[in-house]
Amino acid sequence: MTGRFEALDAFVPQRRYEFLPFRFERLRNRVLAVNEVGEHLFLSLETFSDFVGHSLSSTSEVYADLKSKHFLYDTDPQTTIELLTTKYRTKKSFLDGFTKLHLFVVSLRCEHSCHYCQVSRVSTDRTQFDMSAATAERALDLVFRSPAKDLKIEFQGGEPLLNFERIVQVVLGAEARAALAERNVQFVVATNLALLDEDMLRFLADHRVALSTSLDGPADLHNVNRPRPGNDSYEAMLRNLTKARAVLGHDRVSAIMTTTRASLARGPDIVQEYARLGFHEIFLRSLSPYGFAIRTARRIGYTVEEFLAFYVETMDQILAINRAGTFFVETYAQILLTKILTPFPSYYVDLQSPSGAGIGAVVYNYDGDVYPSDESRMLTEMGDCSHRLGNVHTDSYQEIFGGKTIRALAEASIIESLPGCSDCALQTYCGGDPTFHYATQHDMVGHRPTSDFHRKNAFIIRHLLERHEDDPSARRIFASWVANKPYRELLREECA
Amino acid sequence: MSSPVPPWAKISVDGIATLDLSLVSYPTEVIVRTAYDFTDRLFIHTDPAADGQRATVTLVCKRGDTDLAVLIGEFTNALLDHRLRRDIALETKMIRDLIVAQAFIEADLLDHSEADSDFESDPRGISRASVTPR
Numbered sequence: 001m002t003g004r005f006e007a008l009d010a011f012v013p014q015r016r017y018e019f020l021p022f023r024f025e026r027l028r029n030r031v032l033a034v035n036e037v038g039e040h041l042f043l044s045l046e047t048f049s050d051f052v053g054h055s056l057s058s059t060s061e062v063y064a065d066l067k068s069k070h071f072l073y074d075t076d077p078q079t080t081i082e083l084l085t086t087k088y089r090t091k092k093s094f095l096d097g098f099t100k101l102h103l104f105v106v107s108l109r110c111e112h113s114c115h116y117c118q119v120s121r122v123s124t125d126r127t128q129f130d131m132s133a134a135t136a137e138r139a140l141d142l143v144f145r146s147p148a149k150d151l152k153i154e155f156q157g158g159e160p161l162l163n164f165e166r167i168v169q170v171v172l173g174a175e176a177r178a179a180l181a182e183r184n185v186q187f188v189v190a191t192n193l194a195l196l197d198e199d200m201l202r203f204l205a206d207h208r209v210a211l212s213t214s215l216d217g218p219a220d221l222h223n224v225n226r227p228r229p230g231n232d233s234y235e236a237m238l239r240n241l242t243k244a245r246a247v248l249g250h251d252r253v254s255a256i257m258t259t260t261r262a263s264l265a266r267g268p269d270i271v272q273e274y275a276r277l278g279f280h281e282i283f284l285r286s287l288s289p290y291g292f293a294i295r296t297a298r299r300i301g302y303t304v305e306e307f308l309a310f311y312v313e314t315m316d317q318i319l320a321i322n323r324a325g326t327f328f329v330e331t332y333a334q335i336l337l338t339k340i341l342t343p344f345p346s347y348y349v350d351l352q353s354p355s356g357a358g359i360g361a362v363v364y365n366y367d368g369d370v371y372p373s374d375e376s377r378m379l380t381e382m383g384d385c386s387h388r389l390g391n392v393h394t395d396s397y398q399e400i401f402g403g404k405t406i407r408a409l410a411e412a413s414i415i416e417s418l419p420g421c422s423d424c425a426l427q428t429y430c431g432g433d434p435t436f437h438y439a440t441q442h443d444m445v446g447h448r449p450t451s452d453f454h455r456k457n458a459f460i461i462r463h464l465l466e467r468h469e470d471d472p473s474a475r476r477i478f479a480s481w482v483a484n485k486p487y488r489e490l491l492r493e494e495c496a
Numbered sequence: 497m498s499s500p501v502p503p504w505a506k507i508s509v510d511g512i513a514t515l516d517l518s519l520v521s522y523p524t525e526v527i528v529r530t531a532y533d534f535t536d537r538l539f540i541h542t543d544p545a546a547d548g549q550r551a552t553v554t555l556v557c558k559r560g561d562t563d564l565a566v567l568i569g570e571f572t573n574a575l576l577d578h579r580l581r582r583d584i585a586l587e588t589k590m591i592r593d594l595i596v597a598q599a600f601i602e603a604d605l606l607d608h609s610e611a612d613s614d615f616e617s618d619p620r621g622i623s624r625a626s627v628t629p630r
Contacts, residue, residue: 021588021595023581036595052580081594089599419532423581449536 013058013074020080022071024048025425027462037087038339038428039069042469087343091428094345094352094360097148099401101349101361103374104139104170105156106131107163108366112192112228115300116258116287130163131366136170138392139364144177145397151178154188154212156363156374161195171207188212193244194228194236201247211244213237215255215277217263217270225260225300241277256283259307260300267314275321275328282318283331284311286456288375289440304452308459315463322477327486334481336464339429341482349373351431351457355413358389358406368392370400372409375435387435409434412444420448426461499565502572513555513568517575519548526578527551534571537562 021036031048034040043051043062050056051072056063058074066072073080108129110117131139143151153174155167171187178185187209196211204211216222219234226233244253257263257270274282286307287300302310314330321328335348349356358372368391371377376387387409390400400406413432415421421430436453437446448454467474480487507513517527524544531540531553541554555571557564585592 019584019588021592022584024577026577036592052584077591081591081598084595085598088595092599423529423578447535449533 015074016054017056017058017063017067017072017074018077019072020070020077020084023423023425023427027466032425032462032465033071034425034428035070035084036428037070037084037091037343039071040340040465041065041069041071042465090343091345094347094356097146097150098359099146099362100148100150100347101152101154101356102139102143102146103154103156103361103363104131104136104160104166105158105363105365105377106136106160106166106170108158109162110158110192111162111194112159112226112233114226114258116225116260129158129366131166131364131368133166133169135364135366135368135392136166137173138368139370140170140173140177142364142370142392142397142400143174144181144183145401149183151183151185152188153185154190156190158366159192159195160189161191161200164200167209168203171203171209175207186210192226192228192233192237193240194233196240196244201244204244205247209248211248211253213241213253213255214257215274215279216257216260217266218273221262221266221270224262225258238277245278250278251280254281255279256285258285258287259302259310260287261302262300264302264306264310267310268317271314271317271321271328275326280327281329281331281334284314285332289436289452304455304459308456311460312463319474319477322480322487323473327480329481329484332460333464333478334484336429336461337468337478337482340461340465340468341478349431350433350436350453351429353413353415353427353431354410355432355434357409357413357433357435358401359410362389362401364392370395372406373435375439379435379439387438408444412437418445418448420454424458426458429461430457498563499569501565502568504572505565505568507564507568511557511564513564515553515555515568515572517551517553519544519551522551522575522579523582524551526575526582527553529581530571530574530578533574534567537567538571 022033024031024033026032026045027042030045031043032040033043033048041062047056047062051062051066056066063072067074070080070084109127143153151174153170155170157163160167167189174185174187177183187207188211189204189209190212193211193213203209214226215237216225222234222237223231228236241253255274257274263270271282286304287302315333318328318330335346335351338344339346339351346352347356347360349360352360357376361373363371363374363377365371365377369377369380370389370392371380372387372389379385379387387405389395389403389405392400395403412418412434415424415427415430415432418432421427421432424430433453434444434446437451438444440452441447441450446453464478468478469475476487480490483490501507501513505513505515522530524542527542531538531542534540534555537558539556539558542551543554544551555564555568557567
């Protein structure tokens with residue numbers, strides 16, 4: 001031939017292809033294959049059989065897909081290994097900097113008495129359940145022992161606004177330390193908003209503190225789930241939501257919802273309420289098996305299957321809103337889709353391997369006790385202090401963050417080596433949750449075939465993967481969620 | 497009506513199934529991994545024979561309303577998939593270990609002599625290879 005390019009024959013591999021590491025599972029009439037860094041392909045049964053039998057034609061389109069997505073190699077694999085190494089390191093980059101999220105439980109007091117509260121709460125007049133100035137100062141010392149360049153401090157309760165003095169102290173103290181140590185620090189207050197006043201708002205605005213509130217749906221549902229004296233939780237939240245948005249900025253106030261039995265039939269109403277109030281996202285959260293949620297489980301609880309039916313139905317509604325032109329995200333799906341469709345990790349501690357308990361996030365309780373998660377704090381409230389990492393007044397940074405408990409939690413949540421997970425095709429997208437399994441199965445590793453955590457996550461991950469594969473409009477919406485911008489904007493950027 | 501019993505299994509009148517498996521086709525690791533996946537539905541016992549060539553797997557339903565014959569079929573198909581997973585894992589073990597080690601280690605485990613060399617050293621012998629004549 002004459003010309004500048006080789007004939008096609010010149011690109012035909014000269015050797016038999018070899019596999020790169022991947023896992024697979026059968027999903028109905030096809031096979032899902034996922035490689036070591038989370039790239040996935042759906043293959044027909046016939047193609048899969050040819051592929052694993054080393055008889056796939058190198059001129060087929062699927063061969064090119066399998067090669068470009070790193071399921072096989074047919075030349076020197078060094079460059080491919082280098083690429084996979086970089087992607088693997090990126091997937092695990094949530095480990096960089098160690099503990100980044102530091103939660104301060106500044107008060108156990110709360111004027112709400114939510115049926116599902118996983119946090120223990122006491123009445124508003126018992127100030128011995130407030131974090132002291134000395135405890136806050138000692139906890140701040142530990143925050144700044146963390147090697148992370150970017151830190152986030154979140155205030156929780158009870159209702160943290162009941163001890164606003166401590167929030168002020170921690171924000172000012174952290175800002176001063178961050179300036180000296182050349183760190184970046186962000187602040188969030190998780191509050192029901194009911195007690196928010198003008199002075200608080202001014203301080204929060206001056207120090208760029210974001211708010212995260214609770215919204216369970218329309219007023220009737222919200223007020224049933226979240227009782228308070230006067231039965232006006234929704235009205236109080238709404239009143240202060242408007243004020244907070246006006247002062248802090250619209251997107252500086254986010255909301256999370258908790259699903260109760262009463263929510264199951266109300267998915268579309270809940271989504272509509274979020275959209276009506278101008279939120280662009282909703283996190284469809286199931287109940288946690290801790291605290292008051294256990295005592296009220298018979299009244300407000302449901303099975304995993306009931307929750308998943310609710311999730312799918314509500315997701316349909318959310319996708320319909322997006323198709324109609326409104327950018328509206330389901331946050332849990334967004335977290336998972338980021339893991340599925342990009343090389344990037346999730347900073348959601350339950351979906352990490354090892355779990356982020358202690359090494360990604362840590363909780364400083366009002367009394368100075370340190371826990372790897374809010375859930376492990378609840379275990380102590382339920383009489384089991386086995387997950388307590390130490391106390392800010394009596395234990396050193398090394399003892400708390402390098403002790404036996406935090407190591408055991410990490411070891412029990414490395415899903416690459418856990419029974420039932422090590423072979424699972426969904427492994428790269430999922431995570432370990434040692435505290436959940438300890439609480440529900442009395443074993444930090446857990447028994448995957450009967451684990452609600454496993455059932456829920458495996459179902460949702462498969463649902464998202466199949467929807468992405470089979471529904472072009474859902475694929476476009478998912479792309480916009482991962483990019484965190486409306487699809488039209490995404491297209492405009494691509495065209496430009 | 498219950499499904500027909502696969503010919504490679506026996507079910508006793510007490511509803512206890514036994515499978516006689518070749519350890520060459522299904523190494524112990526494959527049987528154990530498969531068995532683990534079914535521990536929500538079955539009580540499972542594995543008993544390797546003294547000669548190390550075969551193993552007997554005993555299956556008992558945890559619930560009375562389960563069709564044991566169907567579960568035997570699913571169990572056997574799952575054995576095949578786990579055998580395949582093991583083969584792929586063995587074939588790719590070296591590369592997987594290298595990827596994980598290289599991702600976390602500070603030193604470089606890969607041989608860069610080729611990538612770092614210049615055109616004069618020609619490590620791939622490009623100048624010597626006779627490509628399609630122009």
